Amino acid sequence: MKILVFAEQRDNKFKKPAFEAVRAARTIADEWGGNVVALVLGSNVSSIAPELGGYGATKVLTVEDARLGLYSSTAYAKIVAEVARNQQPDAVFIPATAMGKDLAPRVAVKLDAGLVADCTALKLEEGELRATRPVYAGKALIEVRALAPVNIYTLRPNVFTAGASSGTTAPVEGVNVTLDEADFLSVVKEVKQSSAKLDVAEADIVVTGGRGLKGPENFAMIEGLAAALGGAVGASRAVVDAGWRPHDEQVGQTGKTVSPSLYIAVAVSGAIQHLAGMSSSKYIVAINKDKDAPIFQVASYGIVGDAFEVVPALTAEVQKLLGKGSS
Amino acid sequence: MKLAVCISHVPDTATKITIGADGKSIDTTGVNYIIGPYDEYAIEAALRLKEKMTGEVVVISLGGDAHKESLRKALAMGADKAVLLKDASPRDSFSVARAVADYLKEFSPDITFFGKQAVDYDNSAVGLMVAEMLGLPSAAVVVKFEVKDGSLLAEREIEGGHEVVEVKLPAVLTMQKGEYEPRYPSLKGIMAAKSKPIEERQPSASSPKVEILSMLKPPPKPAGKIVGTDASAVPELVRLLHEEAKVI
Numbered sequence: 001m002k003i004l005v006f007a008e009q010r011d012n013k014f015k016k017p018a019f020e021a022v023r024a025a026r027t028i029a030d031e032w033g034g035n036v037v038a039l040v041l042g043s044n045v046s047s048i049a050p051e052l053g054g055y056g057a058t059k060v061l062t063v064e065d066a067r068l069g070l071y072s073s074t075a076y077a078k079i080v081a082e083v084a085r086n087q088q089p090d091a092v093f094i095p096a097t098a099m100g101k102d103l104a105p106r107v108a109v110k111l112d113a114g115l116v117a118d119c120t121a122l123k124l125e126e127g128e129l130r131a132t133r134p135v136y137a138g139k140a141l142i143e144v145r146a147l148a149p150v151n152i153y154t155l156r157p158n159v160f161t162a163g164a165s166s167g168t169t170a171p172v173e174g175v176n177v178t179l180d181e182a183d184f185l186s187v188v189k190e191v192k193q194s195s196a197k198l199d200v201a202e203a204d205i206v207v208t209g210g211r212g213l214k215g216p217e218n219f220a221m222i223e224g225l226a227a228a229l230g231g232a233v234g235a236s237r238a239v240v241d242a243g244w245r246p247h248d249e250q251v252g253q254t255g256k257t258v259s260p261s262l263y264i265a266v267a268v269s270g271a272i273q274h275l276a277g278m279s280s281s282k283y284i285v286a287i288n289k290d291k292d293a294p295i296f297q298v299a300s301y302g303i304v305g306d307a308f309e310v311v312p313a314l315t316a317e318v319q320k321l322l323g324k325g326s327s
Numbered sequence: 328m329k330l331a332v333c334i335s336h337v338p339d340t341a342t343k344i345t346i347g348a349d350g351k352s353i354d355t356t357g358v359n360y361i362i363g364p365y366d367e368y369a370i371e372a373a374l375r376l377k378e379k380m381t382g383e384v385v386v387i388s389l390g391g392d393a394h395k396e397s398l399r400k401a402l403a404m405g406a407d408k409a410v411l412l413k414d415a416s417p418r419d420s421f422s423v424a425r426a427v428a429d430y431l432k433e434f435s436p437d438i439t440f441f442g443k444q445a446v447d448y449d450n451s452a453v454g455l456m457v458a459e460m461l462g463l464p465s466a467a468v469v470v471k472f473e474v475k476d477g478s479l480l481a482e483r484e485i486e487g488g489h490e491v492v493e494v495k496l497p498a499v500l501t502m503q504k505g506e507y508e509p510r511y512p513s514l515k516g517i518m519a520a521k522s523k524p525i526e527e528r529q530p531s532a533s534s535p536k537v538e539i540l541s542m543l544k545p546p547p548k549p550a551g552k553i554v555g556t557d558a559s560a561v562p563e564l565v566r567l568l569h570e571e572a573k574v575i
Contacts (some may be wrong), residue, residue, distance in 0.1 A: 015486075071490070073455075073464070073465060073467075074464055077459065097485075097486060098468060098483070098484065098485035098486055098490075099485070101451050101467070101468075102455065102465075102467045102468075104452070105420070105424075105451075105452040105453075105454075105455035105456045105459065106455055106456070106458070106459040108421065108452070108456065108536075109421075109424075109456050109459035109460055110459065112536075113536065114419075114421070114536035114537045115420060115421065115450070115452055115456075115536070115537065116537060117420075117449070117450045117451060117452055118449065118450075118451075130540070134449065134545070135447065135448050135449055135542070136338070136342075136344050136353070136446070136447060136449070137340070137446060137449065138545065139342075139343075139344040139544075139545075140344045140346065140353065140542050140543065140544055140545070141542070141543055141544075141545055142351075142539050142540075142541065142542045142543075143539070143540045143541045143542075143543075144537055144538065144539055144540065145537070145538050145540060146536060146537050146538075147535065147536050147537065147538055148536045151536070185463075185464035185494065185495045185498075186464035186465060186466060186492055186493065186494040186495070186498075187492065187493050188490045188491065188492050189480070189491045189492065189493050190490070190491040191485070191488060191489070191490050191491075192482075192488050192489045192490075192491065193487060193488040194487055194488045194489070198487070199486045199487035199488075201486055202486050202487065205574070205575070229575060247470070247484075247504055247505065248484060248488075248489075250504075253340050253364075253446065254340075254364050254365070254504050255504075261574045262568065262572070262574040262575065271341075272340070272341055272342075272343070273340045273341065276340075279545075279548070280545075282572075282574065283568070283572045283574050284548075284551075285564065285568070286551075291553075296551065296553070297548070297551075298548050298551075299551040300548075300549075300551050300552070300572065301551060301552050301553075301554050301564055301567055301568070301572075302551055302552070302553045302554065303553070303554055303555055303556070303557075303560050303561075303564060304553060304555075304556045305555070305556050305557045305558065305560070306557070309557060309558040310557065310558050310560075310561060312558075313558035313561040314561050314564065314565070317561050317562055317564075317565045318565060318575065321565055321569060321575065322575070
C-alpha cells in the first residue's frame with residue numbers, strides 16, 4: 001500500500017496543510033501497512049524536502065525547475081500525474097488549499113481517478129478508504145467511497161493534526177519530468193499579498209466583526225483584539241457587502257470556510273450562511289446584544305452584551321494574560 | 328467572442344437541510360432552488376465581456392426540467408441562448424464534467440465560465456475537470472480579469488492574497504465573488520427571455536467514480552454557556568478560554 005502526498009510549498013516553505021496531509025497519510029499507512037511518498041514541486045526545494053520525514057514521509061520526491069517557482073496548474077498537474085503513474089499509489093492526498101483545489105481536479109482527469117474533495121475525516125473500513133466530507137456548506141456530511149483503481153483525496157486545512165515534527169529526515173530523490181512551453185498555458189505572473197498578515201482561512205484564532213459594529217471605523221476594536229490574540233480578522237457578509245471590509249476576510253457560504261481553534265464573533269447575528277462557514281470551529285465565542293441571535297446556538301461561550309464595552313475589556317484582559325503590549 | 332456559462336440549479340443558501348428517506352441525499356420537500364450564487368458572478372462576467380467586445384453568451388445546465396427555471400433567469404439577465412443537458416439522475420463531478428466537456432467540444436467557446444463551486448456538493452471540481460478534458464488552461468476562484476490579445480490576465484483568490492495568472496485563450500474561468508455583482512433581470516429582459524430558445528440535448532453518459540454511502544447531519548454542538556451580560560463577565564470568559572478550552 002502506498003499513499004502519494006502532494007506537499008505544497010510557497011516561497012520554499014511548506015504550508016502547514018502539507019504537514020497535515022503527510023501526517024494523515026502516515027496514520028492511514030500505519031494502519032494499512034505501507035509507505036508515504038511525498039512529492040514537492042518548485043524551483044529550489046531539495047533543501048526543505050527532508051523535513052517531511054518528521055511528519056511521516058518514508059521518502060520525498062522532488063521535481064525542480066526554475067519555471068515551477070510559481071504555480072502553474074497545467075505544468076503542476078502534468079508532473080503530479082506523471083509521478084503518480086510511475087509510483088502507482090493506491091491514493092493521492094492533496095491539501096484542499098487554493099493550490100490543491102486547483103490542481104486535484106486536473107490530476108483526477110489525467111489519472112481517470114475518483115476525486116473526493118475537502119475531506120474532514122478519513123478511515124479504513126472493509127479494506128478501503130472511506131472519507132467524510134461536508135456538503136451544503138457544512139449543513140450536512142456525506143460518507144463517500146471512491147471507485148477507481150487510484151483515487152484522489154483533498155484534505156481540508158486545519159482539520160487533520162500535523163503534530164510536532166519528530167525531527168526525522170526522509171531520503172530525497174530528484175525526479176526528472178520533461179516540460180515544454182505547451183505545459184505552461186497558464187502561469188502565475190505575480191502574487192499580491194494582502195495587507196493583513198494572517199489569512200482568515202489559515203489562522204488558528206479568528207475574530208469576526210458584524211453589522212452590529214455600526215461602521216468600518218469600529219473595526220479598529222476587532223483588529224486590536226485579533227492582534228492581542230495573534231489571530232486574524234474576519235468579516236460577516238453584511239459588512240463586506242456594505243464595503244466596510246474586503247471580501248477576502250468574509251467568512252461564510254459566499255466567503256471562506258474556517259475551522260480555527262477559537263472563533264470570536266462580535267456583533268454577528270449568525271445567518272445560516274455565516275454559521276455554515278464557521279460552525280466547525282473548535283471553540284466559538286459570541287458577543288452580541290441580542291440574546292436571541294442565532295450565533296448563540298453554536299457558541300461555546302457567550303456574552304449577551306454591548307460589543308463596545310465588552311471587546312475593549314476583553315482585549316485588555318487578554319493582554320494581561322498573555323503579557324503582550326497594546327497594539 | 329463565443330462565451331459559455333455553465334450554471335447549477337441548487338437549493339437556496341438559506342435552506343435548512345434535512346436528510347431524505349434514502350439517507351444519502353437531502354429531503355427536497357419545500358426547498359427553493361436558485362442559480363448557484365457563484366454561477367451568477369459567472370453569468371455577469373460573461374455578459375459584461377459580451378457588452379464590451381460583442382459576441383454570444385450561451386448558458387448551459389445539466390439536470391432535469393426544473394433547471395429550465397434557472398436557465399430562463401440567465402436568459403432574462405441577458406444570455407442569448409440556453410442549453411439543457413437533460414438528465415435528472417444524480418451524477419458525480421466527473422460524470423457531469425464529461426457530459427459538459429463533450430457538449431462544449433462542438434461549441435468550442437473562447438471562454439467558458441463556471442461558478443467556483445456548486446453550493447450543493449461543494450466539490451469545486453467540475454469547471455477544472457472540464458478544462459482538463461478539453462486540454463484548456465484555466466484560472467479558478469477568479470475575482471476579476473481582463474482579456475487582451477488572445478490571452479487573459481485573471482486575479483484569483485489564494486490564502487493571504489491574490490495570484491495574477493496569465494492564461495492563453497481559449498480558457499476556462501471559475502468565478503468567485505468580486506468585481507461582478509450580478510444584475511437583476513429587467514422587465515424587458517424577462518419579456519425577451521420568453522422567446523429565447525432553450526435547446527434540450529441528451530448528455531453523454533459515464534460511470535461514476537465516487538459513491539455516496541450515507542448523508543448525515545453534523546453532530547450537534549453541546550449547549551454553550553452564557554458567561555454574563557456585560558464587560559464584568561470578561562475575566563471569567565478569559566479564564567474559561569485559558570483553563571477549560573485551553574485555546575489561549
